[in-house]
Amino acid sequence: MVIIMDKKETLDAKGLMCPMPIVKLAKKMKEMKVGEVLELIADDVGSKEDVPAWCKRTGNELVSQKEEGGAFFFYIKKVQ
């Protein structure tokens, strides 16, 4: 279990289906500074694969992810 110490902000994308969690994630990350960690919460099952793909593609770091109470939590660190 990774404890997220430096979580800066939370983006709640529950109730949104693909591609909106990704579009909102991209927008939010643009506003954040390098090194900051965003907590993204989504309940679209597609996000389980989509968020890691987004991180890989954009070069940002997916620090950890978990599933809790039917929702997916992602901790994404802005690398660039």
Next chain:
Amino acid sequence: MAETKKFAMVVAEGTFDKAMMAMMMGNTAASMGIETHIFYTFFGLNLLKKGAKPKMPGMMRFFTGMMIKKMKGIGLDGYQEQLEMAKELGIKIYACSTSMELMGIKKEDLIDGVTVLGAAAFLDIGTDADMQLFIG
């Protein structure tokens, strides 16, 4: 970071489903940092007209409103909002010059920010792209 990839898409139909598919794919790609180009041709061109309100194909057109409502329910914006988002995300939008002539559509009938070009110019972009899709 992975190198910048390029994505080229052709939209040849002007119905609601094709319009939304192109927007969802395009806006996701652009959100992933992929350079995205969309070429609208034949009936797809109607989607670039100012204030376009595409309908579902055939008899399903009567259910367009229902579909829009359903999409809103899962957080998806309507077509015009998505098109606006596409422009904000820097997606390059092209109109086929031959289709414009065929369908009697003038540049001023189209939304702002559209580049008018021919097949050769778009194919030049497309052959350079890492991924090509045809929505029709």
